[in-house]
Amino acid sequence: MELLTEKEINYIAKKCGFTKVLDCVTEEFPDKVLGYLGDHLKLIIEVESNGIRSKLNLFVKCMPRYDKWKAEYLMDIKFFKKEYVMLSTLFNEFENHKGIRKWRPDLLFTKEDIFVFENVALLGYQMPHNQHTMSYEDVKATVETLARFHAQSYIYEEKKSKELGRPYRIWEDYSDYLQEPNRGLSWRDTGRNAAIDYLKVYSTHRTKPNFNRYIGEVIPALFDTAMELMKPSTEYRNVVSHRDLWTNNIFLKKESGSCHALFVDYQTVVYASPMLDLSSLIYFNTTKRDRDAWTKEFIDIYYAVLSNELDTAGIDIEQILSKSIISEAYDKSLVFALTQAALITPISSMGKQKREEIFDDPESSERINVVSRSKEFIDYAKEDSNYQTRVTEVLDEIVERYVFP
DSSP: OOSSOHHHHHHHHHHTTOOEEEEEEEEEOSOTTSOTTSEEEEEEEEEEETTEEEEEEEEEEEOOSSOHHHHHHHHHHTHHHHHHHIIIIIHHHSOOOSGGGOOSOOEEEEETTEEEEEOGGGGTOBOOOTTSOOOHHHHHHHHHHHHHHHHHHHHHHHHHHHHHTSOOOTHHHHTTTSSOOGGGHHHHHHHHHHHHHHHHHHOTTTTSTTHHHHHHHHHHHHHHHHHHHTSOOSSSOOEEEOOOOSGGGEEEEEETTEEEEEEOOOTTOEEEOTHHHHHHHHHHHSOHHHHHHHHHHHHHHHHHHHHHHHHHTTOOGGGTOOHHHHHHHHHHHHHHHHHHHHHHHHHHTSOHHHHHHHHSOTTTHHHHHHTOOHHHHHHHHHHOHHHHHHHHHHHHHHIIIIIOO
């Protein structure tokens, strides 16, 4: 096959416990827009052991193969490079426990533009439906995995601090890869402008005096504040923050009344307050009514799981974050959560066919990503009332909190 050499295929097979490879093929996933920031494929390796043939069904993420602009864009903003560095170096230092404490799929092979993972779909994991918000149990499981993922940053830093005999922070060695690239600002600006244009049409507050002027002044300032929040905090202990925990980056497994989550896609990680992840996760995947009812409990669950993970490593959570600090940090992170939801929700809430038509078309990639996508969101809201309700609810909360509080 073109993506991997024979030597690399043999290496992958050997890592899975097989020394004899008979054949190897790749297959497209049915959902072409499964991965917005890359192509996702099935890798099927036919192997033989003790005369018995079997097939390894694995998962491949690679650079876009048919969208030249998107591939060049990802190279320019170094998203694949960032994920490669995380997976091949730092995350090797993070413990990925088995069972309920596992937080990401096992990595079998990596190079700068290709990652090969176990196929967790074969283990019963599925992505949540992108057009639906998540249930209480789904969000609870995701919050628990988030706490386990964040715990690894603190555990690694405390371990390195002891080794060095001084305070150590991940930022020292990975600052080049744990910040938002300037090249990526055009994507954010385009999404911000689309949110403003959408509000002018659909906001329930659009008839208030000077509405257009106020949102045109306040919302850009909020996005600037969110950019600052994506930098290492000077108030709170920072973590490697996933920053993109919407349905396409979460896998859930439900069995025997329990639920477990795994995270994928670490291309947009930053080093920042852990509450950026918790708040944005909640805003991406819940309704306002559910957020109002569940948020306090999810903060408690996050803190309890984080405390337990740190305690297992011999670390007192009070040395890292107190309960009162977490609540304070969560409140301060809401500007990030809401502005990030303003970027993500209008995309994530679209139907498969429409997303593919808009975002997976090589001819329109550049325009949609860095020029304008306002018309697409506004027009789709006319077609789909559920879409309009969900997007308007998120964007109107920005108006209600910060424009007309």
